[in-house]
Amino acid sequence: MDKFEKLTGIAAPLPQVNVDTDMIIPKQYLKTIKRTGLGVNLFDEMRYDEQGNEKPDFVLNQPAYREAEILVSGENFGCGSSREHAPWAIKDFGIRCVIAPSFADIFFNNCFKNGILPIPLPQEKVDILMKDAEKGANARMTVDLEAQTITTSDGEVISFEVDPFRKHCLINGLDDIGLTLEKAASIDSYESQAGQQRPWV
Template sequence: MEPFKQLTGIVAPVDRVNVDTDAIIPKQFLKRIERSGFGQFLFYEWRFHENGDINADFEPNKPRYEGASVLISRANFGCGSSREHAPWAILDYGYKVIIAPSYADIFFNNCFKNGILPIKLSEEQVEDLFQRTAQHEGYKLHVDLESKTLSDDYGLKLSFDIDEHRRQFLLQGLDDIGLTLQHEDKITAYEQKHAARLGQKA
């Protein structure tokens, strides 16, 4: 994973509560065996009509949100099944930060494991972000994980809470495997001793 420290990005809104993982990445696209390539299917049934045409009424499809890397949504984002393909699709599409009042626990944990920063703010703060996003075309947020702050070019400055262990994961670009490999020397030494003991017994 790449380290995450700061990001300045266009904000795209998905103004819905209870956005579940089947909406994020529909089940018919889960047959791929790679982690990459899922972004094209993100919010598929909302982004496209049944005939395959772009749904111009779906907010993130509008030209003003092209290239967005920050996604804002409502409460209980990522509910439903525990598929890890959901954060894969979000990241592959280009979103590196999600802001919502609350998340489903498994989805929330999977975000950190895949290099996505999910930020929790109050309902009132999220509503303010929706209003600012609608008011200013090309609205951007400056996200600073080191100082745990959000700001914009119109006077907004907010602090957000994040578990320190998870914050360090993102700052250092570590997933579970990367965390284990930090102790590679000790693991190798143990394996060598263990192999030597087995050899002596033989």
């Protein structure tokens, strides 16, 4: 998993509440078990018309936000079904951080397991960041996980909270497999001793 330490990038404003996982990645794209290739279909029904043409008014289709790495949205982001393809699609598009007043629990947990930092903030703080994101590509935010701060393009600093264990995992690029491999020496030692004590196993 890619490490997340400090991110400076374009923030896309999506002022919509209850963005569910079917809106993030529709069900017809759930056949794959690969984590790549889903970014093109992120927010598919909002990004494209029935003929597959881009809708020019959707934020990620606008030139200023095509390279967005941060998403600022409304409350209850990631609600709906518990599909892990939702954070896969977000990450594959290039978004590494999602900021919203609240998140659905399963989506929130899945983000951390896939190298995405979800940041819940009070509505008044999200409003500040939403206005900053609306300035376009020239307004870049910085998300510093180590310092637990978001700095707007105007230099305003907003602090956020994050679970220490999840922070450790993101900064060090550790998913569930990575966490297990950290204990590889202890596991090998145990297996060696177990083999000597119980050779019939």
